[in-house]
Amino acid sequence: MLKVTVRNLVAHKIRLALTAFAVVLGVAFVAGTLVFTDTMGRQFDRLFSRTGKGVAVQVRPKKVVESEEGAAAPTLPASLVAVVGRVPGVARAHGEVSGFAAIVGRDGKVVGGSGPPQLGVDWDPADRNFPIKAGRGPSGPGEVAIDRQTAGKAGLGVGDRARVVIQGPTQLVTVVGIVDSGSLMGATLTAFDQGTAQRLLLRPGRFSDITVAARPGVSETVLRDRIRRVLPSPDYEAITGAKLREENKSQVATIMSFIRTALLIFAVISVFVGAFIIFNTFSMLVAQRSRELALLRAVGSSRRQVTRAVLGEAIGVGLVGSTAGLGAGVGLAVLLRALFNALGADLGGGLAFTYRPVLWSYAVGMVVTVVAAYLPARRAARIPPVAAMRDDVAMPQRSLRIRMTAGSLVTAAGAVLCGLGLGGSGAALLGVGVALVFLGVAMLAPVLARPVVRALGAAYPRVFRTPGRLATQNALRNPRRTAATASALMIGLALVTGINVMSASAKASITRQVDRSFAADYMVTAAGRVFSPAEPAKAVQAAAGVEQVTALYAGRFVAGGKTRSFVATERPADLRRAARLSLVSGSAELGADGLLVDRPTAASEGLRVGSAVGVRFPDGGSASVRVAGIYARNPLVGSRVLALPAYLAHTDHPTGAALMVNVAKAGTATKQGVERALSAYPGLKVQDQSDVKRSVQQGVDQFVLLLTALLALSIVIAALGIINTLALSVIERTREIGLLRAIGTSRRQTRRMIRLESVLIAAFGAVLGIALGVVAGIAFQRALRGQGLNVLSVPVTTLAGYLVLSAVIGVLAALWPAWRASRIDVLRAIAVE
Incomplete structure (x- = not known):
């Protein structure tokens, strides 16, 4: 049987190469991620071993x-x-x-x-x-x-x-x-x-x-204990150099764990999508070789041997795909390192190679391929030996009723979990629910294929005549195959669509928040990390046309056992003009120890006007502040406004959040005057309301572009699946295509028929994916309304573009199969059994 397995692999090189390529892309993401994060880890280890060298004990204030x-x-x-x-x-x-x-x-x-x-x-x-x-x-x-x-x-x-x-x-x-x-x-x-x-x-x-x-x-431990005994305050601590280095490594490990997890999520998506292609390919190969497999059974091969033969082919595909994927992963790691270097995070040195990328590359590639091919292999073993004496052999097919029942139950369970998540049980529960809905719809795809494909192809006969009619019938002939091919594209587009709905909602929410809370003409912020606002505020106030400058300081304190963020300002009443601060109760006069809180904070923490709040500042100092007033929720200001004297009493280097500038007449000349006033303060930028919106929206767009680029790999894999399915379908229908050519169908009509079938499959996957993505995006937007995502926006134009893009993918995917179909020799095709 080993010889049979090797012969079959050699006989189907192109088809299995396309299948292996789906494995390559998924494995490359896994290998590249692990090589890159190992490289980062090695560089940090070198850095910490160098910077911490010679430190036996560190004495520091307790944070x-x-x-x-x-x-x-x-x-x-x-x-x-x-x-x-x-x-x-x-x-x-x-x-x-x-x-x-x-x-x-x-x-x-x-x-x-x-x-x-x-x-x-x-x-x-x-x-x-x-x-x-x-x-x-x-x-x-x-x-x-x-x-x-x-x-x-x-x-x-x-x-x-x-x-x-x-x-x-x-x-x-x-x-x-x-x-x-x-x-x-x-x-x-x-x-x-x-x-x-x-x-x-x-x-x-x-x-x-x-x-x-x-x-x-x-020893470090002995010296640490001696030093601890002489420290004059319980607010100081002594730690060993080993612990210091371990803390530094732990912080970096957390960052690297986040990067690794984020990238591996996209790798898992790619591998999952690739599994659809592997399953589809082996299902079609088994169906096409049913008589051959029946002959093997007739000459004495057992069911177990036939199963092993098909799984042996899967192992060969997985081995080749994993090896190539490991090599491609190294290339991906090089690109990631170049990207980080371009962003200023110079990793230096070469790549780090450990056993983990190799182990996981082969584990993922081999396991996914074998698992995806298992059901087709079992189906091949059930072909009876007597089938070898028949001209045509039909593979045993289960009823779609079982698929419909199971898919409906999974979808219903996902819908229930989504409802619970939207009801306040948490975004994690909602995420599980959405994943189950995706899986349920993928299971229901063969049931949905007939009505949806029929509707999508309704205009084909009128527009494209006979090729259009045949393309629709071909797509409907095997709904399982059509569904499996389209499901790969469905998953990728569903995720991309969901992200786009979320990003459109985020930009719409930001626009509303800026419109409601940005009342100043200009806002000055630091392009870098921190700045002290006192001197820049004076410079801006002296600029021509400036009426009011409100300096906002940023800080944190501990209250109620939790770290809370606040802004501080000298004249809180000025915020009414600069940030549309709407006072609900109390007064904006804070004196030396006053605090304003927004209405949601007051409700959740049980605060009211006159309440005393004990706080502790980063410098270790404590104070009691009083709630002077309560204001309506304001995204620009945040949840707390502290009296400036209370903040300055606990810092020698106050940190600025922004300068809010009101002028007599806004315009290009006035803005340039403010910028000239800040020429001595590099890194500060002046923005009007439209600039703020544009800046934040560009940040959202860049993030979405990154996610879409990572998810694009799954769409590429889906396109390969369409190519694979059509190529195998052309081989399967060789005699049928030959007969069509014999009765007068031209090569051009043959190519058109294959292309139209490909477009139908791609459009079917796109319609399901976009619909699922819109539902998922709406669900997450509803769940995150309390966190500022309070405006729902569905980017209809973008989604329409995705539908058109899917049709283009269908056309491109069909180029090679359509060319092969049109080049079939008519006489040889008719003679095919």
């Missing part, structure tokens, strides 16, 4: 609030360095400073920005982690050293003058050194002398943490 980069954080007094340095076993104790600092390049743009952090640190001459490659380390005010990658992006060298953006006023500095940072994964590094770093990034006499080197023979 109070999970804050964003640049936000206020607790610090350590400089006097603690001497205390720690006197502990027995300590070789060296060094106070470290870290904060936000970003270099401005020669083009006037801030290097870095959204994504990797922009680090400002103190320069430690004894630290060998970042060796000097050119120049020297900074030794006084106005001097900095920057990393090599940042210097290249900024176009700066030793001796050049540059500007550094911090949370305070922009600093004019001289680059005195270039350091080798290895690879900071796109992060930027700006080093100051220690005194300057404290003054600019923290405050004089304070450190972010203290790193400790141990004397020879002193």
